Amino acid sequence: MATPHKVNFITGNANKLSEVRAILEPTGIVVSNQALDLPEIQGSLEDVTREKCRVAADLVKGPVLVEDTCLCFNALNGLPGPYIKWFMKSIGHVGLNNLLAAYDDKSAQAVATFGFCKGPGQEVLLFQGRTDGKVVQARGPTHFDLKLRRLLFRVIYDEAFELIIHLGWDAVFEYEGETYAEMDKGKKNKISHRGKALDELRRWIENGGMN
Numbered sequence: 409m410a411t412p413h414k415v416n417f418i419t420g421n422a423n424k425l426s427e428v429r430a431i432l433e434p435t436g437i438v439v440s441n442q443a444l445d446l447p448e449i450q451g452s453l454e455d456v457t458r459e460k461c462r463v464a465a466d467l468v469k470g471p472v473l474v475e476d477t478c479l480c481f482n483a484l485n486g487l488p489g490p491y492i493k494w495f496m497k498s499i500g501h502v503g504l505n506n507l508l509a510a511y512d513d514k515s516a517q518a519v520a521t522f523g524f525c526k527g528p529g530q531e532v533l534l535f536q537g538r539t540d541g542k543v544v545q546a547r548g549p550t551h552f553d554l555k556l557r558r559l560l561f562r563v564i565y566d567e568a569f570e571l572i573i574h575l576g577w578d579a580v581f582e583y584e585g586e587t588y589a590e591m592d593k594g595k596k597n598k599i600s601h602r603g604k605a606l607d608e609l610r611r612w613i614e615n616g617g618m619n
């Protein structure tokens with residue numbers, strides 16, 4: 409039997425990790441994880457992931473997979489984009505809606521940009537997925553993954569910080585009538601920005617990219 413492909417996904421976000429595992433592991437790709445706090449520079453979506461990946465490969469001294477998630481409002485020419493985490497943290501779901509109050513156009517694009525690098529000094533390859541939707545008042549569980557969140561709540565000593573830092577925008581992003589938070593995980597992973605980006609990555613791996 410062929411040895412399974414392995415990726416070392418560097419993320420501090422347990423929700424991302426569980427989605428990446430749910431998407432990749434059924435395809436035979438094994439996902440390990442290291443939670444490193446990587447710098448996120450200012451720049452294009454691609455620049456942010458490229459730099460995260462370069463630093464991760466240097467720190468780990470081996471092959472790494474990283475990802476950066478953006479939420480781009482069309483009325484705001486793509487902002488908050490890569491800065492969505494800091495917007496979420498400071499103004500939350502209500503604030504995100506308020507940002508668009510002055511515009512009729514509530515459309516937005518969720519973007520996942522994965523970076524893979526074989527090791528220090530090696531080229532960073534990018535795999536991107538985009539899903540179009542619109543920003544709505546929060547509907548569905550307001551945490552990226554509520555069950556996981558409750559579990560984390562019990563085991564992580566600094567619960568309050570973790571609660572804020574991992575709070576995602578699933579509840580305010582609507583795709584074809586349902587918010588990401590209202591969908592079951594299987595459906596979200598099929599149509600999501602992350603699912604599409606990981607399809608690209610899987611194709612590349614299956615075509616021998618990691619050899």
Ligand SMILES: O=P(O)(O)OP(=O)(O)OP(=O)(O)OC[C@H]1O[C@@H](n2cnc3c(O)ncnc32)[C@H](O)[C@@H]1O
Pocket residue numbers: 418419420421424444446448475476477478492493494496552573574575576577578588602
């Ligand atoms: O360690 P990393 O991988 O950087 O994890 P992170 O939580 O810092 O993630 P990002 O830098 O990519 O910031 C993206 C923000 O969007 C949130 N997020 C990421 N993916 C999401 C998804 O599929 N649905 C909703 N929110 C998501 C996430 O909680 C962050 O607040």
Ligand SMILES: [Mg+2]
Pocket residue numbers: 448493
């Ligand atoms: Mg981050």
